[in-house]
Amino acid sequence: MQVTPLTPDRLAVEVVGLVDARPGRVRLAVDGPPPTHPEVLAGQVAEDLRTRGRAAVVVAAADYLRPASVRLEHGREDPDELLDGWLDDAGLRREVLDPAASTGRVLPRLWDAAADRAFRDGYTRLPPGGVVIVAGALLLGRGLPFDLAVHLRMGPAALARRLPESEHWTLPAHARYAAERDPAGHADLLVLADHPDRPAVQR
Template sequence: MRLEPITWERLADALAVHVDGLSPGDGGPWLKVGVDGPPAARPGEPAGMLAEALRLRGRAVMTVGTEGFLRPASLRYEYGKEDPDTYYSGWFDTAALWREVFGPLEPGGSGRVLPDLWDPVTDRATRSPYRALVPGGVLVLHGPLLLGHWFPFDLTVHLRLSRGALARRTEEAWTLPAFERYEDEVAPADAADVVVRADDPRHPAWSGLR
C-alpha cells in the first residue's frame, strides 16, 4: 500500500470535503463515519478534527466514542480483568451501539442518538440525555475494533500502527493479542476506505481515498 505524508489538519479537511459531497442514499438522511484505531492511536483526536472541519462547512455533526458504550464490569471481567478475547468480542456493547446510535439514524428513524450509555468509573448507566441529529447531519463514531461488525458506515478511516509502534505505545499490553486477532480476522487496512499510518503521531501518512 502506497502512503503519502499528510498533516492531521489536511487529513481532516480532505475527509470533510469527501463526506460533504456524499449522498446519504438508502441509509437514511444521515451520514455515518467510522474512525477506527487502537487507543494508542487516539482515534478520538482525528475524529474531533474531522467533526470541526465538517462544522466549518455548515454540517451538523455528532461525535460518539465507543468508550461510552462499555459493557458492565460483571461482563467485561467475567474471565478476569486482562482477558484479550473478552476485550476483542465482549468489552464493547455493540448491541447498544446498534440500538442507541445506528437505529435512530436508519430510514424513518427519529435522529435522537444516545451519546453514551455506561460510565466505566462508576460502573453505572450515565443517564445522558438523547441528542437530536438533524437530517443531513453526520455521525462520527470513533474507537477500537470498529470494523467487522457490519456497522452501516458511509466512510471508514483506519488508524494503523506497526506492531512495534503498537507495542511501544499501548499502556495495557494485555490487549495486544486482541489487536493481532483483529488483524487476522478483519484485516482493517484492507476493509477501510482510508488508512492512516500513525507510527509517529507528528508525521502521519495516508492512503488517500480508495
C-alpha cells in the same frame, strides 16, 4: 500503492471531503488503537464539519462498553474478551447507528465504565445531513452499519512501543483484530499512523 504523507490537519480535511461526498446523514467510524488517538481526529473532523454548516456528533466507543459483570467475566486482562466482548454492539446499533439512519435521535453516551452505571444523558437530534462519528478501537469487521470508515493503522512494533506497559496485555487483541477482522479492508481511508503526528494515507 501510493503513500501520501499528511499533517494531522490535512488528514482531517481529507476525511471531511469523504463525508461531504455523501448526501444525507452519514455514520462514520474513526478506528484505531489508543496511541493513534482516534477521538482526536474525530473531534477535529466534527469541528471542521460544523464550520461548514454540517451538524456532527462524536460518540466515543468507550462510552458504549458492556457492564463490568459481563465485560470482565473472564478477568480484567483477557485479550480475547477485549476483542469479542467489551463493546456493546447491540447498544451502539440501537442507540446510535440505526436511528442515525432513520429518526436522527441518537444517544451520545450509554454506559459509564468507570462508575459502572448508565449515563443520564438525553438524546441528541441529528438533522438531515448530520454526521455521527464513532471513535475508538476494534470497531470494524463486526457487522456494524457504518457508511464510511477510517482506519488508523499502527504496526505491532510501534504499538508495543507506544502502549503503556500496563496495557501490553491488549496487544494479542490488536494482533487478532488485524489478522481476523481485516480493518484495512473495511476502511474507506487507510491511514498509516506509526507516528500519529506524521500520518500518511495509503491509496
